[in-house]
Amino acid sequence: MSYTQSDWLNFLKPNYKVLPVKERVLSGVGALCGLAISSLISWYVLGGINAWYIAPMGASSVLLFAVPNSPLAQPWNVIVGNILAGVIGVTCTQLLADSTTAFSLAVGFAIFMMMTTDSLHPPSGAVAITAVLGGDAVHRLGFHFILYPVLLNSILLLVFAVFFNRLIGRHYPLTAHLNERSKDPTPTQKVSIQPKDIEYALDHHTELLDISQYDLEKIILQAQVHANERSMSTFVCQDIMSRDVIRLHEEDDIYQALDKFKSVNLMSLPVVNVQEKLVGTLALYEVVEWFKGATDPRNSWQHYVKQIMSRRVVTVDPLQPIQDLVPYFVEKSFNYIPVVEHERLIGIVSRADMIAALQQQINRQNS
Structure with a gap:
């Protein structure tokens, strides 16, 4: 079998997803701003120390802003990994006269300790080398090198990374996908x-x-x-939605809303404006909370549904496959999801609608 130059290049390249241009730009901007801001603060705090910023933070920024979901980029890894590497690097510097032996041993032992403490952070290897080869400015600091600049740089960069990643909609730090209602699997x-x-x-x-x-x-x-x-033909939302929707209007009095809840025995209702556009939802518990705080002078201005309703609403399109709705009913315990067309409420898909439709699909598969 013969291999072309292209085959060899593909063999060498990683099997890695190339992100859209927007994500690549945001990653670069995040690293730029994070390093600049944390560097300026470090310079202000440690202006009298030559080693007020260290190069390994550049490597940390690659993880924090380009691959924040990596286990190697989590706060525990950044802080603990850098501290361990700093301690080991300074110790090796003070005990071993030969630089090659010192930084080789420092990096090797730092890797072992980081893997043992589940705090592996690749840039920490460079922290260990910096402790050995950083020159007189670093050596004079001794073990203070761990506190500043290592810990100070790490915390500043990490704080900005949390802020920036959340600002652009990324989930950082990484959290476990757990069942919020019990210890059982979702x-x-x-x-x-x-x-x-x-x-x-x-x-x-x-x-x-x-x-x-x-x-x-x-x-x-x-x-x-x-x-x-x-493996199955799918229904779309308009196939199974209820079109005769009981709804509240945003100008309804809260007492009117309570009467409607009592008459229909539902836990939540969609809220529309005069143009019948969906503007929010009101849950029964929100009405109960309003009654509990009705005597508080701070709540005296609240009289209408629009003042206590939730404006963040999950909606679906009429032609959207019902499979898209399953996670909301199963994982989030939604009772219904509004169906919206041109911002107007045209129906709802309830949990009962979903059960009936999925039962029908099961019957099709078995027949």
Whole structure:
């Protein structure tokens, strides 16, 4: 078998997803701003110290702003990994006269300790080398090098990374995908891949993967849902939605809203304006909370539905496949989801509608 130059290049390249231009620009801007701001603050705080900023922070910024979902980029790894590497690097500098021996031993032992404490952070290897080869300015600091600039630089860059990533809609730091209602697996996990299945596979995989268990689980579940969609003909929302929708108007008095809740025995209702455009939802518990605080002078101005309703509403399009709604009903415990066309409320899909439709699909598969 012969290999072309293109084949060899593809062999050398990683199997890595190239992000859209917008994400690449945001990652670069985040690193630029994070390094500039943390550097200026470090200079202001440590102006009398030559080593007021260290190069390994550049490597940390790659992880924090380009791949914030990496387990290697989490706050524990940044702080603990850099501290451990700093301690080991300074210790090796003071105990070993030969620089090559000192930084080689420092990096090797730092890797071992970071992996032992689950705080592996690749730039920390450069922190250990900087402690040895940083010159007189670093050596004079001794173990103070760990506090400043290492810890100070790490905290400043990390704080900005949390702010910036959340500002642009990324979830950082990484959080576990847990069942908020109990310690059991989520409803979707119960009938598909569970965390313990991922743990079992990872326990039998001895190499370190640069992806969290939670991200791996999410990707597998999404792939499974996508594969299931190919195996069945799907309904769209307009096929199963209820068109005669009981609704509140934003100018309704809160007492009127309570009367409507009592008459229909529902826990939540959509809210529309005079043009019948969906503007929010009002839950019964929000009305109850209003009554509990009605005697508080601070709430004396609240008389209308629009003043206590929630304006953040999950909506769907009439032609959207009903499979898209499953996570909201299963994982988030929604009772219904409004169907909106040109901002106007035209129907709702309830949990009962979904159950009936999914039952129909099961019957089709079995027939």
